[in-house]
Amino acid sequence: MSDSNETVIALLGQPNSGKSTLFNALTGMKQHVGNWPGKTVEKKEGNFEHNGRKYLVADLPGTYSLSANSDEEMITRDYIASGKADVVCILADSSQLERSLYMLADYAGITVPCFLVLNMSDVAKEQGKSVDAGELEKKLGIPVVSFSAPDTKSYDIFYKTLERAADQKTVLDPKNLEKRYESIDNYDRIRTLIPDNVIPGYSKTWLAAKAVEGDAPVIAKIRAAVSGENAKAFDEAVSATGKGVVVSGQCKFEWIDELLSGTVNKKASSVSLGKFDRLITHHIWGKPVVVLIVILGLIASFIPALPLMGVGQLVAKIPDPLNEAMLSAGCPAFIAALVCDVFLRSVSFIVQMLGFVFGVTLVFGLLEEIGVMARISYVFDNTMARFGLQGKSVMPFLISFGCTMGGAAGTRVIDNWGQKVLTIALAWAVPCGAAWAVIPMLSTLFFGAWMPVIIAVILIVMILHMWITAKVFGGSLVKNTDRYGMIMELPPYHKPKWGALFRYVFGRTKDTFVRALKVVLIVALAFWLLSYTSTGDITASILYKVGHFIEPVTKFFGMGWQTFMAFIASSLGKEGALGVLSTIFTGSGTISVGSVVGGAAAENINELLVANVPKPEALALIFAMTFNMPCIVALAATYQETHSAKWTARIALYYTGVALVIAGIAYRIGLLIW
Amino acid sequence: MEELIRLLKDGKSRTLEMLAMDLGTPIEKVKRDIEFLEHAGIIKKIEFAETCSPGHSCDGCTGCGTGDKACAGCMPEGGFKNMGTMWEVK
Numbered sequence: 001m002s003d004s005n006e007t008v009i010a011l012l013g014q015p016n017s018g019k020s021t022l023f024n025a026l027t028g029m030k031q032h033v034g035n036w037p038g039k040t041v042e043k044k045e046g047n048f049e050h051n052g053r054k055y056l057v058a059d060l061p062g063t064y065s066l067s068a069n070s071d072e073e074m075i076t077r078d079y080i081a082s083g084k085a086d087v088v089c090i091l092a093d094s095s096q097l098e099r100s101l102y103m104l105a106d107y108a109g110i111t112v113p114c115f116l117v118l119n120m121s122d123v124a125k126e127q128g129k130s131v132d133a134g135e136l137e138k139k140l141g142i143p144v145v146s147f148s149a150p151d152t153k154s155y156d157i158f159y160k161t162l163e164r165a166a167d168q169k170t171v172l173d174p175k176n177l178e179k180r181y182e183s184i185d186n187y188d189r190i191r192t193l194i195p196d197n198v199i200p201g202y203s204k205t206w207l208a209a210k211a212v213e214g215d216a217p218v219i220a221k222i223r224a225a226v227s228g229e230n231a232k233a234f235d236e237a238v239s240a241t242g243k244g245v246v247v248s249g250q251c252k253f254e255w256i257d258e259l260l261s262g263t264v265n266k267k268a269s270s271v272s273l274g275k276f277d278r279l280i281t282h283h284i285w286g287k288p289v290v291v292l293i294v295i296l297g298l299i300a301s302f303i304p305a306l307p308l309m310g311v312g313q314l315v316a317k318i319p320d321p322l323n324e325a326m327l328s329a330g331c332p333a334f335i336a337a338l339v340c341d342v343f344l345r346s347v348s349f350i351v352q353m354l355g356f357v358f359g360v361t362l363v364f365g366l367l368e369e370i371g372v373m374a375r376i377s378y379v380f381d382n383t384m385a386r387f388g389l390q391g392k393s394v395m396p397f398l399i400s401f402g403c404t405m406g407g408a409a410g411t412r413v414i415d416n417w418g419q420k421v422l423t424i425a426l427a428w429a430v431p432c433g434a435a436w437a438v439i440p441m442l443s444t445l446f447f448g449a450w451m452p453v454i455i456a457v458i459l460i461v462m463i464l465h466m467w468i469t470a471k472v473f474g475g476s477l478v479k480n481t482d483r484y485g486m487i488m489e490l491p492p493y494h495k496p497k498w499g500a501l502f503r504y505v506f507g508r509t510k511d512t513f514v515r516a517l518k519v520v521l522i523v524a525l526a527f528w529l530l531s532y533t534s535t536g537d538i539t540a541s542i543l544y545k546v547g548h549f550i551e552p553v554t555k556f557f558g559m560g561w562q563t564f565m566a567f568i569a570s571s572l573g574k575e576g577a578l579g580v581l582s583t584i585f586t587g588s589g590t591i592s593v594g595s596v597v598g599g600a601a602a603e604n605i606n607e608l609l610v611a612n613v614p615k616p617e618a619l620a621l622i623f624a625m626t627f628n629m630p631c632i633v634a635l636a637a638t639y640q641e642t643h644s645a646k647w648t649a650r651i652a653l654y655y656t657g658v659a660l661v662i663a664g665i666a667y668r669i670g671l672l673i674w
Numbered sequence: 675m676e677e678l679i680r681l682l683k684d685g686k687s688r689t690l691e692m693l694a695m696d697l698g699t700p701i702e703k704v705k706r707d708i709e710f711l712e713h714a715g716i717i718k719k720i721e722f723a724e725t726c727s728p729g730h731s732c733d734g735c736t737g738c739g740t741g742d743k744a745c746a747g748c749m750p751e752g753g754f755k756n757m758g759t760m761w762e763v764k
Contacts, residue, residue: 064709064713065713067713067714069713069715096702098702098703098706099702099705099706099709102706102710243676245714245716246675246676246679246711246714246716247676249675249710249714250675250676253675253703253706253707253710273689273691273692277689277691281689281692374758378687378689378758384687385687487682487687487688487689487690487693487708487717487760487761487762488687488688488689488690488758488759488760489689489690489705489758489759489760490689490690490691490758491758
């Protein structure tokens with residue numbers, strides 16, 4: 001590609017350092033694109049002429065450093081070692097020199113001529129930063145140019161610097177960095193054992209630093225060049241370096257800081273948290289504030305839910321007149337009951353429930369969009385430590401607020417099996433999207449304006465439940481030493497993208513509608529068939545007989561047999577409970593189809609429930625459903641993620657038992673209140 | 675940087691701002707160290723599952739069981755995109 005008249009320039013820099021912009025500006029249309037030999041990494045070369053001099057430009061892959069962590073890094077340093085480049089143009093982002101000069105620091109010790117381009121000087125200027133390129137030149141011993149690659153009018157200074165570096169063959173002075181390397185254990189010992197010219201263009205300083213860092217290809221090359229006692233001494237020195245990569249990196253950053261001291265002026269910035277961040281990270285007020293936000297969010301969810309609830313209640317008024325009309329038109333009672341009792345009453349519940357799905361998704365989607373959800377997850381992340389979990393467990397928990405199955409799938413990021421199982425076990429305690437639709441609706445139905453209080457208590461019980469569950473299962477699943485800290489970069493607060501938010505909300509509402517329609521209709525139909533008798537004598541139905549048989553036990557947990565059936569159905573899916581409730585209740589506490597077939601006037605299902613389920617029993621049902629097994633699909637997902645039938649069964653039985661215990665407690669507290 | 679690693683291993687979680695305050699350094703330097711440690715393989719960025727559960731099957735979902743993009747039932751589309759960035763010690 002190159003001929004002897006061409007000066008070959010290699011562009012070296014980290015990703016986003018402006019390498020491609022510079023390459024395109026220099027070469028224009030004179031580019032050749034292919035792959036590096038034997039690799040799928042793109043190779044770009046191009047030509048240009050300036051002042052009658054021909055140049056060939058090689059755009060090396062953008063890499064963080066010259067370590068051997070990737071194909072791109074290996075290609076880059078092999079190209080430099082090949083001797084093809086006459087001069088290396090090292091790019092750094094002027095707006096963040098503290099980090100972007102790391103490539104220059106990693107280059108120090110390579111003897112191929114080079115110069116430094118401080119790109120994006122316009123961005124740095126906007127940030128109030130100014131860089132003294134002359135002072136940097138003195139410290140580095142190579143030409144330094146500050147300019148902005150997209151500004152095509154500023155290239156004269158770039159060309160002059162390039163010519164200077166190419167003509168004078170300027171080599172980066174690594175002296176000050178080497179002094180720092182000398183403080184690293186075994187660095188001097190390794191350096192003295194390295195023979196000359198192990199890799200052309202790479203000094204002993206550079207090779208010794210890489211050996212300290214544990215760079216396998218460099219160690220292998222040095223090892224191949226030494227023998228006898230030196231080889232043994234080299235192996236011992238390398239194996240004794242331990243955390244060499246950290247210490248070496250620290251040396252490079254200290255060298256960068258020293259370089260920038262006195263050469264970069266910028267406005268002093270102090271680290272501080274915003275008012276809201278200070279509040280939610282407060283060790284006393286943080287959690288109460290976050291819980292308050294969640295409660296206010298749920299109350300706010302009620303507002304957009306109201307119109308759909310109204311529609312659902314309107315649908316609930318259709319079955320009675322329609323049933324009468326169908327019967328008077330000669331329609332068989334069985335068909336009329338099927339349409340009115342099963343289908344329409346189920347649809348009524350589903351539409352009311354969808355209002356909450358819409359509201360909850362909108363409000364919490366908005367909190368996420370503006371950056372508040374990340375803060376909430378941070379606050380609860382520290383709570384994870386008390387559960388013996390990794391900080392990242394917070395994300396499966398948050399996902400579980402939408403879907404426990406998704407939460408179980410989200411635990412795949414947890415490498416430790418015990419922590420993964422414990423995270424899933426605790427995620428089951430988090431009320432899922434279906435619960436957030438069914439529970440507020442039933443709470444509003446039975447307790448009216450007290451709904452927010454019920455929700456607040458559910459959240460408190462959830463945390464308590466998770467804490468107890470962590471104690472119960474944690475001992476056998478997680479060791480204290482398994483816990484590591486976590487760093488979070490919180491997103492900045494910003495305005496929501498309303499279009500995207502509403503697309504998400506409508507999508508979730510539609511998905512929930514389809515799922516709920518299936519679950520509720522199937523469960524309602526199954527329970528309706530179990531309660532159906534041709535004579536209208538409800539006591540002859542299978543459901544009644546089974547229900548009365550188990551009622552002495554269910555009463556202990558605060559539930560009559562009808563609400564207990566709803567609890568059982570909620571194991572399949574929370575919406576399933578609605579199917580049961582909409583099917584089996586009637587004004588007299590018997591079963592609706594019997595009344596309808598018998599010609600009795602059926603009331604609105606909401607009124608029927610309020611009239612026939614005492615408040616303590618309703619409270620027991622709400623808590624039992626909330627903390628019951630999430631759904632049958634979550635059970636399957638738990639098995640798929642844990643690969644343990646034993647732990648899946650253990651968790652399922654535990655949750656069923658705990659839900660009944662919580663229901664019993666809620667019932668007795670309810671008796672004290674009402 | 676060793677002090678930063680020690681803090682990361684103490685079992686507590688911190689934001690970048692809190693780390694900067696604990697270490698008494700500018701936040702730019704904390705970001706720089708985090709980037710370095712990530713490239714050195716000492717810490718890793720957490721990539722949350724965006725694939726469906728193995729064996730799980732939803733109607734109309736092409737991702738289920740294939741390791742492709744998750745369906746809305748497993749990971750709500752558009753959801754949890756603005757949750758910041760998390761790293762953990764390897």
